[in-house]
Amino acid sequence: xxxxxxKWYYDANAYHEVVLSGSVTxxxxxxxxxxxxxxxxxxxxxxxxxxxxxxxxLSAREGREYYSCRVDKLSNxxxxxxxxxxxxxxxxxxxxxxAGLIISxxxxxxxxxxxxxxxxxxxxxxxxxLRDAYKTANRIDDYIDxxxxxxxxxxxxYLTSKLQDTGTGMHASYLLSLPGITMGxxxxxxxxxxxxxxxxxxGIYGDGSKSAGFIFQLINRKTLGFTENEILENLEQxxxxxxxxxKKLRKGLFKNVGTxxxxxxxxxxxxxxxxxNLPQKDAMVLLAQLKLGSDCGVIKIKGGGSALHRLMIExxxxxxxxxxxKNMGSAQRDEYRAKYLNEHLPELIPDExxxx
Amino acid sequence: MLCDVCQxxxxxxxxxxxxxxxxxxxxxxxxxASEYTAVPLNELLGGQGLSSVGSILSGILSSYAKGKSLKNxxxxxxxxxxxxxxxxxxxxxxxxxxxxxYNVFSDMILKNFKAMQGGMTHIGKEPSFAKLIxxxxxxxxxxxxxxxGDNDRKITLDADLDPSDGVSMAKxxxxxxxxxxxxxxxxxxxxxxxxxxxxxxxxxxxxxxLAASLRDRxxxxxxxxxxxxx
Numbered sequence: 001x002x003x004x005x006x007k008w009y010y011d012a013n014a015y016h017e018v019v020l021s022g023s024v025t026x027x028x029x030x031x032x033x034x035x036x037x038x039x040x041x042x043x044x045x046x047x048x049x050x051x052x053x054x055x056x057x058l059s060a061r062e063g064r065e066y067y068s069c070r071v072d073k074l075s076n077x078x079x080x081x082x083x084x085x086x087x088x089x090x091x092x093x094x095x096x097x098x099a100g101l102i103i104s105x106x107x108x109x110x111x112x113x114x115x116x117x118x119x120x121x122x123x124x125x126x127x128x129x130l131r132d133a134y135k136t137a138n139r140i141d142d143y144i145d146x147x148x149x150x151x152x153x154x155x156x157x158y159l160t161s162k163l164q165d166t167g168t169g170m171h172a173s174y175l176l177s178l179p180g181i182t183m184g185x186x187x188x189x190x191x192x193x194x195x196x197x198x199x200x201x202x203g204i205y206g207d208g209s210k211s212a213g214f215i216f217q218l219i220n221r222k223t224l225g226f227t228e229n230e231i232l233e234n235l236e237q238x239x240x241x242x243x244x245x246x247k248k249l250r251k252g253l254f255k256n257v258g259t260x261x262x263x264x265x266x267x268x269x270x271x272x273x274x275x276x277n278l279p280q281k282d283a284m285v286l287l288a289q290l291k292l293g294s295d296c297g298v299i300k301i302k303g304g305g306s307a308l309h310r311l312m313i314e315x316x317x318x319x320x321x322x323x324x325x326k327n328m329g330s331a332q333r334d335e336y337r338a339k340y341l342n343e344h345l346p347e348l349i350p351d352e353x354x355x356x
Numbered sequence: 357m358l359c360d361v362c363q364x365x366x367x368x369x370x371x372x373x374x375x376x377x378x379x380x381x382x383x384x385x386x387x388x389a390s391e392y393t394a395v396p397l398n399e400l401l402g403g404q405g406l407s408s409v410g411s412i413l414s415g416i417l418s419s420y421a422k423g424k425s426l427k428n429x430x431x432x433x434x435x436x437x438x439x440x441x442x443x444x445x446x447x448x449x450x451x452x453x454x455x456x457x458y459n460v461f462s463d464m465i466l467k468n469f470k471a472m473q474g475g476m477t478h479i480g481k482e483p484s485f486a487k488l489i490x491x492x493x494x495x496x497x498x499x500x501x502x503x504x505g506d507n508d509r510k511i512t513l514d515a516d517l518d519p520s521d522g523v524s525m526a527k528x529x530x531x532x533x534x535x536x537x538x539x540x541x542x543x544x545x546x547x548x549x550x551x552x553x554x555x556x557x558x559x560x561x562x563x564x565x566l567a568a569s570l571r572d573r574x575x576x577x578x579x580x581x582x583x584x585x586x
Contacts, residue, residue: 029455031487038439038453116451138481145483151455152486154547155573156469157478159458159489161451163468168480198474225475 007085008108009313012306014127017295018243020175020215020309022130023086024137027160027169028119028144031151035161036114041097044114048100051113054147055102061143064104071099071112077327080318086124086175088112109136111144116161117169119144126306128239130172130232138228157224167224172235175204176242179214179292180249187216190242197238198222205284213284213312214292218242250296265293272345278338280316287312300349307346315341359385436460455489462492476569477576548577 009021029035030050033043052068059066071079071092079093087107092099092115100113112120121144123137144150151159158169165171181187187210191201201218203211218239220231253261268286272278278286291308293299301307313319315337321328324336359367365385434443437460441453446461450468458465469476551574558567 031455034439034454035452037451038441141481142484145485150483150486151489152483153455153458153478153489153491155477155491156458157480158483159452159455161453163450163452163465164472166469167473167478170480222472222474224469224473224478227480 006106008106008124008126009085009310010306011126012303014125014129015304015306015309016128017305018177018246019128019239020177021086021124021126022128022133022174023122023124023172024130024133025120025122025171025173026137026141027117027162027165027171028121028141028158029151029160030118031149033118035117036095036097036099037116037161039097039114045098047118048098048113050148051111051119051144052100052102054144057147058102058140058143062104062140066102066104066109068100068102071101072096077318077321080316081322082107082110082318084316084318085313087122089115089120091115109140111140117165128174128243130174130236134172134228134232164221165223167222168226168228168231170223170228170231171219172232173217173219174235174239176201176216176218176239176246177214177288177291177295178216178242178246179288180246180253181242182211182214183253184249186245186249190245194218194238194242195221197234199235199238201242205281212281213288215288215312250292254296254298262293262298264289265299268293269299269345269348272341274342276338276342277334278315278341279334280337283315283337283341284312287315302346302349311341311344314344357383359383361385434460458489458491470565475572477573479576479579548574551577 030047033039033047036044036047039047048070055066055068071088072095076093079088082088082101082103083090083093085107087103087110088101089112092101092112095114098114102111102113103109108124110122112122121137121140123133123140125133125136153159157167158165160166160169178187181190187201187203194201198221199218200221201216204215204217205212218235220235223231226234268289272283272286272290287308290299290301291305294301294305294308314323317328317330317333320333320336320340323340328336357367359365360382361384367383367385369384369386370381435441436446436453436457438456439453441457441460443461446452446457447464452458452461452465466476551570555567555570555574558564558570
């Protein structure tokens with residue numbers, strides 16, 4: 001696959017201190033084929049090549065470069081890389097039968113072929129902006145709809161393999177950075193509260209209410225009986241409330257245990273800058289604490305939180321092995337991770353006014 | 357019983373682990389169980405985007421299946437003639453293998469949607485060209501109305517497997533031809549009167565749950581009809 005340069009998560013202008021990114025996925029199936037789990041290998045290959053066939057036309061229509069590949073023929077490292085930036089899902093990696101991928105240059109748009117369904121169109125936007133992501137995904141959906149017939153029921157909408165996707169086939173999600181809520185011990189309460197709104201909140205780097213890096217995904221649970229707009233609106237409303245709570249709790253943190261938190265933030269910087277062995281979980285927590293400091297203006301870093309979010313992705317195994325162009329065992333990775341972070345941690349901006 | 361690990365919450369999960377022939381039993385609460393059986397961090401990295409909501413939603417269908425098998429012992433397993441998905445497979449994975457599964461397992465799907473989804477009818481986006489799959493309505497078998505379940509299933513299967521019936525192909529090539537609007541409108545109007553009949557029937561037997569879902573569907577068809585007319 002081609003070397004990609006500017007990725008969507010580099011976008012510092014779109015940076016939001018709580019909402020890292022918004023993403024919309026549309027699940028679609030082509031008529032005349034069984035769903036991927038039940039397809040023959042020949043059919044799977046046929047679907048992949050049909051969908052990959054639109055790549056050139058898609059580039060022309062969208063005015064940007066798109067690349068396509070056979071995912072089942074990529075190396076594990078290449079696949080991990082794409083998973084780490086949330087471009088593809090782990091279940092696409094696990095598929096043994098022919099599977100495909102079309103991605104935009106910046107990886108913000110991906111069309112996964114033969115994941116749970118024939119087509120998963122996914123559009124991601126950095127920051128607090130779900131509507132743009134939806135518009136993009138919808139536009140691509142319209143185009144694909146015009147060249148190959150989907151399978152659709154007037155009663156149940158888009159028919160999908162998983163019953164929890166049927167209907168709109170749409171899952172909208174926000175990736176949220178919630179150090180305030182986590183440190184304030186409110187994750188469990190929030191998760192319970194939130195289920196009333198037909199959305200779920202879960203840690204993506206860990207399990208349930210614990211998430212290294214305080215990063216959580218907020219996603220709609222229901223797809224049938226709502227319009228796309230209703231799903232987006234609902235998610236936006238819940239997100240707005242979470243953002244408010246998070247900001248309040250962050251303020252509260254500094255008010256109550258300010259010295260301790262400030263110390264932790266500076267310590268994080270020191271360790272990331274000089275430690276020689278950094279397991280992934282540690283690095284994730286340290287970067288997240290530093291991000292909290294930067295978001296709250298306690299510490300000033302070149303590039304701000306956006307640069308730190310980028311490091312969170314780049315220090316993961318797939319990216320790390322791609323950057324250093326070698327396969328590594330986990331012990332070796334921890335050393336290279338430390339090396340990478342030592343060298344790439346953004347500089348501190350000295351702030352005279354803040355220090356007395 | 358309290359959880360063996362935290363000793364504070366109620367134990368809900370009985371976890372049996374057999375390592376090298378040694379059996380180890382634990383009574384855990386949900387939180388501790390999820391920690392105990394957690395996959396290492398690396399495995400979970402990148403679970404974003406399409407990550408399955410499924411893990412938290414499972415269980416509904418399997419409990420339904422239990423109740424069903426209790427009712428009649430000589431219950432034969434249904435198999436989708438199109439893709440070969442078996443009933444037990446479907447109940448376990450809650451996944452359809454092909455569009456026809458939606459008809460073959462329609463009663464279970466209805467059950468799942470009732471519990472898990474926001475409505476019984478799609479009201480969102482519609483494709484401009486699509487292969488329309490007709491899905492039959494399931495009228496739950498009420499005591500006293502006779503066992504029409506199996507008959508019901510057979511009829512639809514025959515209808516659905518005939519390509520000329522129930523499935524209309526709207527387009528083939530890349531160019532936009534005028535969609536068969538009138539054709540679909542007629543089906544819709546026919547559908548509405550059919551649904552109204554069913555609604556009457558449902559009200560007669562005082563099945564208000566079904567009636568409400570029928571009412572919603574009629575409404576949505578009427579709205580769609582209005583839209584198309586404009």
